[in-house]
Amino acid sequence: MAVAALSVYTAYHYFMVDGKVNETYQSITALKYTWLYFGNGISIDMGITLDPISVMMLVVVSVVSLMVHIFSLGYMKGEERFSTYYAYLLLFTFSMLGLVLSSNIFQIYMFWELVGVSSYLLIGFYYDKPSAVAASKKAFIVTRFADLGFLIGILILGFQSGSLDFNTIIQRLTDLQSPQFIAITTASFLGVSLLTWALTLVFIGGAGKSAMLPLHIWLPDAMEGPTPVSALIHAATMVVAGVFLVARLFPLFAINHAALQIVTWVGAASAVFAAIIACTQTDIKRVLAYSTMSQIGYMMFALGVSGHGGENGLGYTAAMFHLFTHAFFKSLLFLCAGAIIHLVHSNEMKDMGGLRKYMPLTHIAFLTGCLAIAGVPPFAGFFSKEEILLAAYQSSKAIYAIALITSGITAFYMFRLYFSIFWNKETLLHNHHGEGTMSMKIPLIILSAGALLAGFVPFSHYITTDGKYLPNEFHPLFSIAPVLLALTAILFAFILYKKENDRPAKIVAAMGGLYKGAYRKFYFDELYNLITKKIIFNLIARPAAWIDKNIVDGLMNGIAAFTGWVSESIKGIQSGKVQNYALYFFGGIITLLIVFLYWWI
Amino acid sequence: MIEYLQLMKHELLLAVMIFLFLFLQLGNKKWERSSLLSFINLMLFFNLVAGFFFNEAGMLFGDMFRNTELIWFEKNLLNLGTLIISMQSYHWLMKQDHVIEFYLLLLSTLLGMFFMISSNNLLMFYLGLELSTIPLAALANFDLEKRTSSEAAMKLIMSSAFSSGLLLFGISMLYGTAGTLNFAELSQHISGTPLQIFSLILVITGFGFKISAVPFHLWTADVYEGAPVAVTAYLSVISKGAILFVFTSVLYSVFQPVAETWYRMIFVISVATMIIGNLFALRQQNMKRFLAFSSIAQVGFILIGISGSSPAGGASVIYFVLIYIFSNLGAFGVIALVSALAGKESVDDYKGFYKTNPFLSWVMALSLFSLAGIPPAAGFFGKFFLLLAGAGKGNYLLISIAALNMVLSLYYYLRIIKAIFMDSNENPIPKIHAGLQPRLAIFICMAGIIITGVAGGAYEYIRSLF
Amino acid sequence: MKGIPIEQILFVSTALFFIGMYGLFTRRNLITMLMAIELILNSVNINFVVFNKYLYPEKLDGIFFTIFIITIAAAEAAVAIAIIINLYRSHHSIDVEDAAEMKY
Amino acid sequence: MNLSIFILLPLLTALAMLAGKGLRQVRLIALTGASLQFILAFVLFFLYYKERAAGNSSMMLFEEDHAWFASLNIHYHIGVDGIAVAMILLTAFVVLAGVLVSWKMSRMNKEFFFLLLLLSVGAFGFFISLDLFTLFFFLEVAVIPKFLLIGIWGSGKKEYSAMKLALMLMAGSALVFVGLAGMYFNSHDASGAHTFNMLQLSQLHIDAAAQKIFFPFAFIGFGIFTALFPFHTWVPDGHSSAPTAASMFLAGISMKLGGYGCLRLVVLLMPDAAQYYSTVIIVLASIAILYGAFATMMQTDLKYINAYSSVSHCGFVLLGIGMLTKTSINGAVMQMVSHGLMTALFFACIGMIYDRTHTRQIKQLGGLLKVMPFISTVFVIAGLCSLGLPGLSGFVAEMTIFMGSWQHADAFYRIATIIACASIVVTAVYILRAAGKVIMGPVENNEHRLLSDAGWNEKMAAMLLIIGIVAIGVAPFWLNNLISF
């Protein structure tokens, strides 16, 4: 609560009162303390940076986490490890705030890791469920792998720019005269300039956290965690850290086209890919997870298509905007899902249907969320999405097409979800305990409000690439197409899932392979299993262990054995016969004679 | 006349004691044995103490007998060792019926060693050598009922006669080429002609036989195993120590002109000795035999010190012998007690020894660590200085071999430790109730092992004698 | 020196020495081994006497050495024979091969 | 401050132990001794800071120098710099924790604690000694107690492991000896006398040719102690067979002896040769890091897992040393301290688990979080530290090493660094595998449900180490300053 209030106040203060210096939002570094000095100028300085995006994230994180805290009061009631749960939750909030506020690329890496571990702990909260454990492991290891890239990226950036401080890095590497800039752009590895390498690696880190292709596999499994957690971490905050990271280093990306291309295409691909999969999933949380993924894809390519400064910066603004709105409606959706699961005790759609009369409030909230995400005006999603589409349109038609399609699919699967939960067949629940406590309702209400209103925030006033004001023009004509598309998709879903019927089955049959592939998430898990189990374990680790046991250690034992063998085989010398002794004695003398009289004089 | 008393103090004391014991034997008054032993040990103790006073350097009988501070220090060492041994063999002697003869022979060998150490002359050296060898053969036979004992005696007398024959031939050739028996003059006449190298080799083998260096060591194991524990201890510590003293001084003084040559020989011999000794020690099952081989390996290390051919080298050798007396006698003390009171000598018998005799086990452990050269036991310092002296010649091959051999030797010492501390045994050696004198002896050894190393004084003193 | 060069006398002594050694190596009977040893010592005696007489006549070192060697040889022989007798009592044989229990 | 007290105190404690009767007295004495050491270590730490703050810029502080074997110019010469202080702190932590963990030592407790304290004598002496002879002396002092500890109180194929450990470490010190002798005879001070004095040696600057010859001896010798590939095989067996306290000490401290030795060698004694051989060192270290990590993945015994991960982590130490940059070497020292605490904590946990469940096989364990929450939590913390989680010591150390190693622009060094970084992921994999199976998941064996959680002594031990870990992880600057004074 306090956290939330504080951060909202900060935000207000920043944006309204003293943030503006001659019409530009400066980045204020509030605190700076040398935490670890690495020599020759490089050091980790713990600091707090306030600039538009960080403040925006501040708001998002604190509000959502507050909601989740409240929600959990009801949701987690009666858990034996209630307190532990909250401890973890707070740990997460702490590290997330630290992440968004950090002023130092290394500091962000540290909180990055901390976020990862708290997500690990929360996913594995039901630790006696093997699936949960597996999921948590998966999440951590995959993100860890991505972080490897991030780390190396940090190393490169840090040493090329001679500093780890964001502002310094950006300032040094963006002015084209500075020696650092020249060094990093001229120096190249495998024919690619170091800067590209660095940014790509950093982006890999971001992609890992934000579940971009192909590092997304952990996100759906992460739904093993308690639903509020999914709402907080895997919808609103942590997963957008990747986007945040890219935004943070945006000036660098902006001057490096190659890296930006990668960002764009990865984003676009994941957006559509995830959307397709989402249509086939039956576990509601998984559907939401994939939709999250696709939305983040949105943000990513929005960043990708953006330029730097002034008008070109639209995509950037749009991405941030979408991040902002998405946080609200996606967490809303998740919380609703949580409420539903709380009621039904199952994640599977088949166990649901016609729940609207059991939980009217949830029903409304969920609907709001769906509309928002589907981009139906005047819901929040509409505005942000429009901006993104616009940005995409301005930069490349292909991306625009993808985006458009994706948004259509999004609308479809969201309403598929909606209808099959709240309408469709009637399920009757015995001894159901209402819709849940007040603590569960309030967040839904607040977030619905958010989902409804967040769109009207004049975002481009606050967050732009260069901190300057960006007039946000609104083209009604442009937005016709997407809205129509969304509505048709909703209609389609309505036809298919409003009433219980066999149309879906037919279509599935028609789709055949494609459906199957999508249903099996395009076999990514299998692929990864292949790589880890078969290759890493059987082809690297096992041989390593074997070599160690038999060759390296065998060598040592072999030496010992050999010594023993020698000592066994020469025991004959000690024959116990005096005369042999005398002979050896004499032989020794003769040898000495020969050696030292004739050979080694 | 007085200077005879002063210079030959050690020898005269021994001679007096020999005759005293002789009369004790002839006088038909039968003594109560334990008191007899205590009396003898007391005498030995006085002898030891007296050894520290009225010392002065000088020559007697023309060039036959010489005494320096170093020499009488060595003699005191030998006295000390003998005292310890005789105290340790208390329980064994209690069962013997030729106690006095035992001491007569023992002391006469000791006397022989003294003469040998003080000898400044090949003749005296030879006589001392024989005097310290022939009675030992008789001593080795002292367990008159045991087959192995007489076998050991036979092997000892035969091989020693053989080796002394070779030694004599060498000496005769030396005499023939140099024309004198006196050490000082010899060193001037030695120029390294082939015949002299030949005789040098023969002399070295003569020594090598005594200190059981490979390949002249083969008698050692059998004799050690067969002989009574006391005699084995005596052989492995006292006689070996005495010979080492003489060996060092002979090499350093007489054969100085051909130092390069004998350095090479010592190098070869010491490598062979270390390796062979260790390799054989690996598989020994009898404690005494095991210690025999371990002592062979030790000789290999000592030879490295000798090969340093510098004051540091000599000092390190004598220092090591000092430590070696304590360490080896510590081990032999335990073995003597066990074999006298429990009649067990095999390594397997020592399994689970710690359960019944913790104190003796620790004594054994400490002694073995000292032998293996593990700090803080004195052996560490001894070995370190030996190798350092050897390294002074810049022959790092030798040092590396030696260092690796230390690892090898550690293995078999730890084998014993393992048997004592870790293995279990259904019928372990019963609790040993040692008499006062053996316990005293063991305490002396322990004190020696701990003090002589860490307190740097001992080495510094020895070094100051060079 | 009566027309006999010293080398020839030394030839005799050396030959004697190695004959003794041969005996020592090959004789299995302990007493005969002892005899062999006596031969060895004698060869050494001859050496000493020869050297003393022909090369270094002014002093009598060699002569005395010989005397002492002879004495010691006697003592050695005595002890050896005592041991041999004892061995014979315990092993009922004076064959070295039979007295080879301790080995390896 | 008189440093000899660090040798005397444990020694006296050990001797007092011999007088003690029964478990009660003995462990009380041991605890007092250990805690005194602990306090002393901190006293030293603060005094050291005070001195430095006072502007004392001499290389070593609190020096003491008595001639020991004057004729050979061997001195009993002790003193500390920041690194040594850090090591001493580490030792104090681990020894105290070790004593606490083995509180309920059932049989031959007197001997056990005696040997444990003897070990600490060795470690302290090693870290404070500035004369190579003293150094070597204490290095070997610390070998045999391990043999006995493992052989007598160990588990599994203890005799074999004990023997292997003793022999390999002895081989190591043998090589070290050759190196020492080489340095000794190639050093001629003003009076032309040879010297073992490290500081003098560093000033006299042994000529490069000699360095090239003797560096490998000494380095491999020390390397064996710190599990230099391919001489690391004593580590898994030794650690896994050792009793808890012993393996804590082994992995926590005695592997650091080697690292410390290498460090001194590289920085003080033979810098030229270090330059010359650095690539070799780095290659070996990288192999150890990655290969150790992969080998760990296949292990099924908790102690083996930790042992192999120690190989991998000590690889970091060697890497940091091999990189020869100030930063990387600082990182190496940090890694030593951090790994010392972390692995000690790990072994303590495993020991606690083993005492209760009597198994270390991952297969037979599961869901311990339900049964023994405290131990499991500690286990997880240790695990997270070992996979380098920010806020715990491991992260700081590793990052420092990476930073240091990246300073070389050359591709070779970069690749080595990247390999090292990659091992972090592998580490995560095996740690999480172990934790996931042992701590989480369903309870494997229903008898385990009855087991008790940690006792007060175990709690204290664990907390002690965790405090250390967190202190470094959260505020690394104190350690960093300490080292880089």
Next chain:
Amino acid sequence: MTASQIIFYILSAFILGAAILSVTTRKIFRAAIWLLFSLISIAGIYFWMEVEFIAAVQIIVYVGGIVVLIIFSIFLTQQSGKEMAKAPISRTIASVLAVLFGFALTYLLIYKNEFKAGDGKFDMELSRIGTQMLSTGNNGFALPFEVVSILLLAAMIGCIVIAMNAKTKDK
């Protein structure tokens, strides 16, 4: 070829012949006798070299002492006239080779080494030997004399101990 040369050759031939026989004959008693002959002829050589005293000692101690001792011990230990066991052929060959080689080597060395005859006159009357034997000054052999006496004593004691035991056994 003077008479003395002839005498020398005869004597040395006799020495070596007897020696070889004594180490090769299969009859132990004959071996003893051959040894006796060999020793006597060595005494002969001493006479030939005009060191009568040594020759006398040789005859007294060896012929009168040691050989007799040996013969007694032969009587004690086994019945004479029985063939003695042969050494294993391998060792015989080995020792033949070793001995021949060693002899060749040694004699080569001796032969190569040119001894230069001393010029001082060589006189050894008994008186001189006696005085030197008992004088303690330079060139005095009193100390060795003492040592040897102790050695003899010790040897005697040793023999007694063992022999005494033998008696007790026989009873």
